[in-house]
Amino acid sequence: MTDFAVADLTTLTSTSSTPTPSDGSPVDCQPLDCNGLTTREINQALKAIAATGQASVTVLNPTGRHNLAVGLETSMLIRFEGSVGYYCGGLSDHANLDIQGNCGWSVGENLMSGQIIVRGDASANAAATARGGKICVLGNAGARAGISLKGATLIVLGNIGAGSAFMMQQGRMIVCGDAGANLADSIYEGEIFVGGAIASLGADAQVEPLTEADWQMLDRELGDWNVKAQDYAFKKVVCAKQLYNFKPRDFAQENAI
Amino acid sequence: MENPILHTSKTYTPEAIHAIQERAELGRYHIRGFGAFRNVPRLDDLVFLTASLTRLPLEGYREKCETKTMLGTRYAKRPIELEIPITIAGMSFGALSRNAKVALGQAATWMGTSTTTGDGGMLAAEREASAQLVYQCLPSRYGFDPKDLKKADAVEIVVGQGAKPGGGGLLLGQKVNQVVAGMRSLPEGVDQRSPCRHPDWIGPDDLRIKIEELREATDWQIPIYVKMGATRVKDDVKLAVKAGADVIVLDGMEGGTAATQSIFQEHVGIPTLPAIVQAVEALKEIGVYGEVQLLVSGGIRSGPDVAKALALGADAVSIGTASLIAMGCNKPIYVEDYHKLGTEPYHCHHCHTGLCPVGIATQEASLMERLPVEEAATHVANYLQAMVMETQAIARACGKSNVHNLEREDLVALTLEASAMAKLPLAGTDFVMGQ
Numbered sequence: 182m183t184d185f186a187v188a189d190l191t192t193l194t195s196t197s198s199t200p201t202p203s204d205g206s207p208v209d210c211q212p213l214d215c216n217g218l219t220t221r222e223i224n225q226a227l228k229a230i231a232a233t234g235q236a237s238v239t240v241l242n243p244t245g246r247h248n249l250a251v252g253l254e255t256s257m258l259i260r261f262e263g264s265v266g267y268y269c270g271g272l273s274d275h276a277n278l279d280i281q282g283n284c285g286w287s288v289g290e291n292l293m294s295g296q297i298i299v300r301g302d303a304s305a306n307a308a309a310t311a312r313g314g315k316i317c318v319l320g321n322a323g324a325r326a327g328i329s330l331k332g333a334t335l336i337v338l339g340n341i342g343a344g345s346a347f348m349m350q351q352g353r354m355i356v357c358g359d360a361g362a363n364l365a366d367s368i369y370e371g372e373i374f375v376g377g378a379i380a381s382l383g384a385d386a387q388v389e390p391l392t393e394a395d396w397q398m399l400d401r402e403l404g405d406w407n408v409k410a411q412d413y414a415f416k417k418v419v420c421a422k423q424l425y426n427f428k429p430r431d432f433a434q435e436n437a438i
Numbered sequence: 439m440e441n442p443i444l445h446t447s448k449t450y451t452p453e454a455i456h457a458i459q460e461r462a463e464l465g466r467y468h469i470r471g472f473g474a475f476r477n478v479p480r481l482d483d484l485v486f487l488t489a490s491l492t493r494l495p496l497e498g499y500r501e502k503c504e505t506k507t508m509l510g511t512r513y514a515k516r517p518i519e520l521e522i523p524i525t526i527a528g529m530s531f532g533a534l535s536r537n538a539k540v541a542l543g544q545a546a547t548w549m550g551t552s553t554t555t556g557d558g559g560m561l562a563a564e565r566e567a568s569a570q571l572v573y574q575c576l577p578s579r580y581g582f583d584p585k586d587l588k589k590a591d592a593v594e595i596v597v598g599q600g601a602k603p604g605g606g607g608l609l610l611g612q613k614v615n616q617v618v619a620g621m622r623s624l625p626e627g628v629d630q631r632s633p634c635r636h637p638d639w640i641g642p643d644d645l646r647i648k649i650e651e652l653r654e655a656t657d658w659q660i661p662i663y664v665k666m667g668a669t670r671v672k673d674d675v676k677l678a679v680k681a682g683a684d685v686i687v688l689d690g691m692e693g694g695t696a697a698t699q700s701i702f703q704e705h706v707g708i709p710t711l712p713a714i715v716q717a718v719e720a721l722k723e724i725g726v727y728g729e730v731q732l733l734v735s736g737g738i739r740s741g742p743d744v745a746k747a748l749a750l751g752a753d754a755v756s757i758g759t760a761s762l763i764a765m766g767c768n769k770p771i772y773v774e775d776y777h778k779l780g781t782e783p784y785h786c787h788h789c790h791t792g793l794c795p796v797g798i799a800t801q802e803a804s805l806m807e808r809l810p811v812e813e814a815a816t817h818v819a820n821y822l823q824a825m826v827m828e829t830q831a832i833a834r835a836c837g838k839s840n841v842h843n844l845e846r847e848d849l850v851a852l853t854l855e856a857s858a859m860a861k862l863p864l865a866g867t868d869f870v871m872g873q
Contacts, residue, residue: 252655287638429465
């Protein structure tokens with residue numbers, strides 16, 4: 182593996198030759214082309230570009246590569262032109278990613294803050310254990326979406342797969358389409374809004390009525406994507422809190438007529 | 439009574455009768471702390487053949503006997519350099535009090551070794567007290583924070599632990615106070631059941647990608663350990679190596695826990711002795727012995743245990759329960775509080791209750807005050823120092839000027855079981871059980 186020196190960035194960035202917009206804000210630097218670079222080199226280049234104060238960068242030819250833009254602490258907009266692999270934006274703080282394609286497993290895993298947009302579909306474990314920020318999937322998300330969610334918001338305009346929101350702890354999921362089997366199994370807290378059909382609920386999950394504040398929140402969140410909440414028959418899924426503490430079955434009660 | 443002979447069933451022993459009646463009351467499985475109570479073939483079943491006419495011993499107290507230990511030399515730019523081959527195992531803030539966690543870090547620092555976080559995130563005070571801190575990445579990811587990851591000296595991906603391989607952790611509501619709940623993003627007072635699977639990867643092929651993610655997030659600087667409870671050791675070790683681990687951490691069934699189903703502690707996993715042997719064989723079979731280090735834990739209590747683990751081929755050991763005992767777990771003080779729990783000093787396994795009489799496995803401020811940090815740290819450091827001296831004493835008697843030069847040839851087995859598991863000759867014979 183070759184070490185990617187920061188000095189080599191001159192071949193990737195050319196801010197001096199880029200015209201500055203009239204408002205003086207930094208503009209996009211030259212795109213970063215993944216072709217011929219190792220994952221290590223791509224991530225180091227992204228860190229180096231962020232350190233120059235660039236507002237945004239476009240990444241070309243990500244070709245489904247794993248572990249792009251992981252561990253970043255920058256709000257620089259990173260635009261991926263194409264699909265990315267596992268863990269895109271994982272372990273990041275202040276992320277600002279726009280994935281113009283599909284993404285592999287665990288997009289935005291353990292995200293602390295910021296926003297990740299997936300314009301295509303997301304594979305399994307979208308937003309796994311994410312603690313803050315927002316992850317928006319404009320297509321569908323696969324199995325276990327929002328698994329162990331710890332405070333982030335996951336928006337999916339399409340459907341989500343089976344086992345989604347498994348052991349969710351905090352945060353919010355908004356799904357316009359259908360939810361697969363065993364939704365919200367063993368959740369602790371948090372809320373899940375599903376606009377389509379729910380194949381089945383998992384242990385200790387229950388449906389409760391939406392409040393006016395819920396509808397306003399849905400309008401606000403979905404308005405960003407020109408979606409009207411009222412066009413969907415949203416259901417709200419929360420924890421039934423029956424399994425918070427170990428307790429024996431009450432056989433007499435269960436069999437009472 | 440004419441003939442007062444009491445007949446005791448070997449099937450329905452008093453313990454079995456009590457267990458049945460306890461479940462009949464509870465309507466669920468029994469949960470407790472501490473680890474396996476049952477007897478298993480263990481390192482005690484091996485003895486050393488020290489020097490006589492065929493080997494020259496080194497002088498027992500002063501002659502140089504190196505204990506330095508390197509972990510994580512495979513890929514990490516900054517491997518862990520330890521002064522001694524004994525580290526402190528991962529135990530959570532939550533299961534343990536703040537004072538206990540800080541004392542462990544302080545003791546490890548004094549002795550030039552590492553300590554490990556646990557299922558509940560990194561305490562700032564623990565980081566401060568620990569010169570070398572291993573940050574666990576557990577299935578629960580409670581409190582997992584990229585900022586803490588960047589402060590870590592190594593990462594340990596926990597697949598399982600010896601007390602409950604295949605099972606998740608438990609922290610009963612009485613220990614989930616406001617601080618613990620806050621760190622874990624959980625409701626206060628909930629009987630918290632940690633997941634047994636990681637949320638973001640499933641099999642070893644995914645683990646390979648997870649490891650790359652952690653390396654990218656830490657700039658390939660720090661070692662990545664993979665910790666597993668000992669079950670199908672050979673396959674697991676090979677898969678973890680293939681996934682890219684720098685260090686294999688293997689925890690035998692004698693390993694401790696603050697709370698889990700007692701059935702797991704007694705009936706799941708294999709003992710540390712055969713686990714070490716299988717792991718070393720696996721590393722040798724795929725040609726990475728020495729390149730990927732082996733850290734073993736589960737019932738390590740003394741210098742002889744350390745020396746035997748090293749002689750069987752481990753690079754280092756980890757202690758958990760024993761370090762807590764050094765700081766006062768099961769000590770005969772505050773005896774009336776042991777009685778309130780329905781137990782006695784030397785028998786207490788009530789970590790799960792959160793009412794630890796000596797302030798170690800508790801979140802009660804009044805109990806934690808019973809554990810002054812400096813005194814606890816001194817006891818742990820003294821104990822580590824004593825174990826190191828014992829290990830060196832054995833190594834010198836075997837003629838070794840480095841504890842890592844202890845070898846299988848220095849050991850024989852006392853029992854047929856140990857002979858079969860360690861693949862060592864039965865003492866005084868040329869017979870190796872099973873070969």
